Amino acid sequence: MEAFGLLVYGFSVLLTWKILALMMVGLVLGIFVGVLPGLGGPNGVAILLPLTFTMDPTSAIVMLSCIYWGALFGGAITSILFNIPGEAWSVATTFDGYPMAQQGKAAEALTAAFTSSFIGSLVAVLLITFLAPGIASFALRFGPPEFFAVYLLTFCSFVGLGREEKHKTIISMALGLLLAGVGMDTVSGQLRMTFGLDELLRGINFLVAVIGLFGISEILLTMEERLALRGHAASISLRTVLKVWKEMPRYWVTLLRSSAIGCWLGITPGGAIAASFMGYNLAKRFAKDKDSFGKGRIEGVFAPETAAHASGTSALLPMLALGIPGSGTAAILLGGLMVWGLNPGPLLFVEHKGFVWGLIASMYLGNVVGLVLVLTTVPLFAAILRVPFSAIAPMIVVSCAIGAYAIQNAMFDIWLMLLFGVVGYVFKKIGIPLAPFTLALVLGNRAEDSFRLSMIGAGGDMRVFWSNGLVGSITTLALILLFWPLLAGGLARLRGGLVNDRKGSAA
Amino acid sequence: MAKSGDEIVVEDPAAPASDSPAVTSNRAADVAVSLLLLAFAGLLGFDNWRTGMGWDATGPQAGYFPFYLSVILAAASLWGLAKEFLVRGQASGTFVTREQLRRVLQVFVPTLLFCLFTQWLGLYVASFLLIAGFMVFVGRIAVWKSLLTAFLFSLIMFVTFEIAFDVLMPKGPLESLFGR
Numbered sequence: 001m002e003a004f005g006l007l008v009y010g011f012s013v014l015l016t017w018k019i020l021a022l023m024m025v026g027l028v029l030g031i032f033v034g035v036l037p038g039l040g041g042p043n044g045v046a047i048l049l050p051l052t053f054t055m056d057p058t059s060a061i062v063m064l065s066c067i068y069w070g071a072l073f074g075g076a077i078t079s080i081l082f083n084i085p086g087e088a089w090s091v092a093t094t095f096d097g098y099p100m101a102q103q104g105k106a107a108e109a110l111t112a113a114f115t116s117s118f119i120g121s122l123v124a125v126l127l128i129t130f131l132a133p134g135i136a137s138f139a140l141r142f143g144p145p146e147f148f149a150v151y152l153l154t155f156c157s158f159v160g161l162g163r164e165e166k167h168k169t170i171i172s173m174a175l176g177l178l179l180a181g182v183g184m185d186t187v188s189g190q191l192r193m194t195f196g197l198d199e200l201l202r203g204i205n206f207l208v209a210v211i212g213l214f215g216i217s218e219i220l221l222t223m224e225e226r227l228a229l230r231g232h233a234a235s236i237s238l239r240t241v242l243k244v245w246k247e248m249p250r251y252w253v254t255l256l257r258s259s260a261i262g263c264w265l266g267i268t269p270g271g272a273i274a275a276s277f278m279g280y281n282l283a284k285r286f287a288k289d290k291d292s293f294g295k296g297r298i299e300g301v302f303a304p305e306t307a308a309h310a311s312g313t314s315a316l317l318p319m320l321a322l323g324i325p326g327s328g329t330a331a332i333l334l335g336g337l338m339v340w341g342l343n344p345g346p347l348l349f350v351e352h353k354g355f356v357w358g359l360i361a362s363m364y365l366g367n368v369v370g371l372v373l374v375l376t377t378v379p380l381f382a383a384i385l386r387v388p389f390s391a392i393a394p395m396i397v398v399s400c401a402i403g404a405y406a407i408q409n410a411m412f413d414i415w416l417m418l419l420f421g422v423v424g425y426v427f428k429k430i431g432i433p434l435a436p437f438t439l440a441l442v443l444g445n446r447a448e449d450s451f452r453l454s455m456i457g458a459g460g461d462m463r464v465f466w467s468n469g470l471v472g473s474i475t476t477l478a479l480i481l482l483f484w485p486l487l488a489g490g491l492a493r494l495r496g497g498l499v500n501d502r503k504g505s506a507a
Numbered sequence: 508m509a510k511s512g513d514e515i516v517v518e519d520p521a522a523p524a525s526d527s528p529a530v531t532s533n534r535a536a537d538v539a540v541s542l543l544l545l546a547f548a549g550l551l552g553f554d555n556w557r558t559g560m561g562w563d564a565t566g567p568q569a570g571y572f573p574f575y576l577s578v579i580l581a582a583a584s585l586w587g588l589a590k591e592f593l594v595r596g597q598a599s600g601t602f603v604t605r606e607q608l609r610r611v612l613q614v615f616v617p618t619l620l621f622c623l624f625t626q627w628l629g630l631y632v633a634s635f636l637l638i639a640g641f642m643v644f645v646g647r648i649a650v651w652k653s654l655l656t657a658f659l660f661s662l663i664m665f666v667t668f669e670i671a672f673d674v675l676m677p678k679g680p681l682e683s684l685f686g687r
Contacts, residue, residue: 054673167586171544174580178551178573185569192558192569193551216618223614224607230516390646391638391653395660397618398634401625402664406674414622421618425611429602430537448572456566 003130010357014365019062022055023362026063027370030070035077035381036392042328042438043214044071047399049207049336050406057340058355062362064336065316068329069121069366072312073374074381076113076305081106081382082231089308092280096293096300103296106234110378111244116255116302118371120309123259124266125363128317132349132360135321139346144453145464149474151447154324156482157268158436166485168432176437179204180444187452199412206335206442208404208413209420213434214328215400216421219393221428235379244298251302254283258303262310266326267317279307313363320356321346324443328435331442339407527606534599538591544584552577613645629679635661 014020033044045067052060075090080097093113100109142150155173162169182193183203194200248255258279265275283303284293293300315326316333323344325331337344342352349356374381404417427434458464466472480487555577558570603611617637624633635657642653668674 050674051667051672165587167583167590170583171580171587174576174583175544178576178580181573181576188565188569190558190569192573193554195554219614219618220611223610224603388642388646388648390648391642391656393614394617394621394634394638394641397614397621398630398637398660398664401621401630401634402668402674402676405630405676406668409675411626411677414625418618418622422615426536426540430533430540432540451572452567460562460566 003133006133006353006357007129007361009353010359010361011365013058013354013358014062014361019059019358019362022059022063023066023366023369024373026066027070027366027373030067030072031074031077031370031374031377031381032070032384033067034071034074035384036396042210042332043218044068045329045332046207046210047215047396047403049332049339050403052336053339053406055340057337057342057352058358060336060340061333061355061359062366064333065359065362066366066370068312068333069363069370072121072309073114073117073370076117077110077374077378077381078385080109080113080301081234082385084231089276089304089312092276092304093301093308095280095304096295096297099294099296100298100301101232101234105296106232107236107240108244108298109296109301110234111236111241111375112248112298112301113305114371114374115244115248116258116306117309118367119255120259120262120306120311121313121363121367124263124310124313124317125360125367127263127314128320128363129360132317132321135317136346136349139322140350142346144450144457145467145471146474148447148450148454149465149471149478150322150324151443151450153474153478153481154439154443155436155447156478158439160481160484161268162433162436163274164431164433168430169436172427172432172434173436173440176440177444177447179209180206180441181448186445186449199410202408202410204416204441205407205413206438207332207339207407208416209441210332210335210438211400211404212417212420213424213427213437215396215403216417217424217428219396220421220425222389223393231382231385234382236375241375247298248302251299253286254299254303255306257282257286258306259310262307262312263314265307266311266314268326275311276304276308280304316363319344320348320359323348323446325439328438331435331438335442527604529601529604530608531602532599533602534591536602537599538588541584541587541591545581545588548577548581548584552581614641617641617645625677627679629682630676631661631665632679632681634664 029048030044033048045064048067049064052063055063075085076093076097078084079090079093080101083094083098085091085094097109097113100106139146158173159166159169178193180203182200183191184201185192191201261278261282262275265278280300280303283299284290287293287299312327312329315330317326319325319330319334323334323346325334334344342348342355400417401414404413405411407413424434427437454464458467464471465475552574555570555574559568560570560574561568562571617640621633621637624636628636638657638660639653642648642656643650646653668676
């Protein structure tokens with residue numbers, strides 16, 4: 001097993017006091033961020049990214065990914081104890097988690113949530129360990145047309161499979177791609193869309209936009225709501241943990257099903273949020289007594305949490321192997337890679353073995369340590385919610401500003417962050433999704449470069465995107481996904497028409 | 508076992524009333540954003556056309572890719588506008604109520620001032636002012652608690668970023684007093 005040997009190598013990279021300490025710091029910060037209202041995975045990672053600027057890439061990615069695992073764990077605490085989902089994907093956890101807490105079974109619900117999260121991540125990490133190197137070495141053969149086709153596939157699947165209104169997804173994506181192009185054109189060196197502003201020469205930094213869109217806008221949105229909360233305090237005893245673990249094997253089908261759904265949707269761009277709902281709904285559909293769901297059934301916590309973590313983790317697979325993030329947070333981590341001076345893509349597995357395998361090993365270790373940490377420290381973190389929001393909100397604003405400024409040492413970026421904060425607030429309110437924007441902004445330049453390189457190589461012939469079996473099938477698949485809603489509608493109508501005809505002829 | 512008796516309760520005395528009148532509807536906001544995006548697409552489209560949106564000897568020119576993206580953005584905005592006018596009869600939700608807007612401005616205006624002050628006084632002083640001011644005037648938290656929290660937070664940030672991680676922030680007159 002080549003992967004196994006490399007994994008051992010990864011652990012050897014990881015096992016230094018410095019990295020282990022950073023891991024703990026990352027996990028604690030992550031849980032903190034996950035518990036706080038108005039923050040969550042992508043925001044937390046974006047705001048804390050500047051802390052890592054002066055670190056070496058391996059320490060940086062280990063700390064950041066641990067913030068992410070911590071945030072995923074932390075989201076479950078508020079969902080179960082307070083009925084407040086910290087993230088879109090924790091919504092399904094509240095369905096059964098909160099009723100359990102109301103019945104005095106908060107400790108069981110929390111243990112179930114943490115353990116199933118752990119299992120979901122573990123399955124996804126195993127998948128990454130054994131699949132990612134293969135995909136990366138396959139992708140080494142990709143030329144510009146293949147890469148452009150893969151980018152196209154990513155963008156099209158967002159439009160075709162997303163739940164939002166199609167034109168709003170397209171708006172978000174086109175805007176992201178346009179803003180990515182501001183500044184100096186990488187191929188010809190020409191300036192474009194700068195309108196004579198010196199500050200725009202550098203282009204619009206991806207992380208500045210993300211901090212504004214997610215951090216600042218989230219504060220504005222949170223302020224709008226009533227901030228009073230009422231929930232349960234809970235501590236977990238070893239007896240409860242063992243009791244839940246003993247029950248767990250009975251639900252192996254649910255756990256396995258949710259892991260599979262999570263992995264699949266996590267790798268597919270745009271699928272991360274759908275995973276937890278799908279995990280929950282399928283568990284409900286296959287259960288014998290459907291009515292007991294939503295009333296505090298432990299399976300209703302297992303199913304969505306496993307799926308959410310499996311998808312959150314497996315979203316890193318395409319990011320590592322192809323340089324294409326599967327979720328908003330993965331996109332931010334990808335932005336981090338570029339800041340640390342790494343070039344995302346399949347070559348990462350060849351040129352930066354220590355980095356890649358250190359990260360993969362840290363996924364195993366981070367999840368184990370995270371599980372122990374949350375199980376033992378729940379009461380502490382739940383108490384954070386007693387801190388009034390009017391103290392937390394300005395601190396988050398300051399952290400966002402520090403983050404935005406640190407990236408390029410530019411005051412202009414703080415203003416840009418504020419502008420993106422307002423844009424994010426308005427977009428979220430009228431239902432323009434932000435994830436496609438984020439993805440487009442981080443991939444925009446690379447997508448354009450690969451398009452133009454393919455065009456230069458082929459002398460301007462668009463048929464280059466169907467020039468061989470591989471690139472042809474990816475491009476075709478992309479177009480099918482783009483028009484999927486229309487195709488699906490057409491097929492349904494066709495089938496409906498046939499049924500009607502048959503009915504007509506029978507009568 | 509869980510002690511289900513303990514409850515964590517946090518009150519929000521300044522919460523927006525639920526019966527506050529609406530400032531705008533979702534539809535109005537939708538139309539306004541679509542129009543803005545359309546104008547933006549027009550502006551960028553024009554700029555890219557000026558840069559060169561065609562082909563030359565080496566392949567697509569610098570403006571080619573963004574020009575067609577502006578066209579896509581304009582088309583999607585028009586699609587949104589058309590949709591709004593076609594479904595005119597249906598009621599649309601409230602975009603923001605007066606009370607909600609008041610609360611949002613309560614955090615937005617201080618943030619704006621914070622950014623201005625950062626330019627003159629440096630980030631750490633501005634951060635102290637923002638946190639203390641916000642806690643006292645918006646959160647109605649005791650003055651000594653607010654000042655202490657603001658001071659400690661700014662200090663921790665300073666130590667973390669300037670000293671431990673070597674990430675430098677904009678600084679003003681106060682920091683130069685201490686020779687940093």
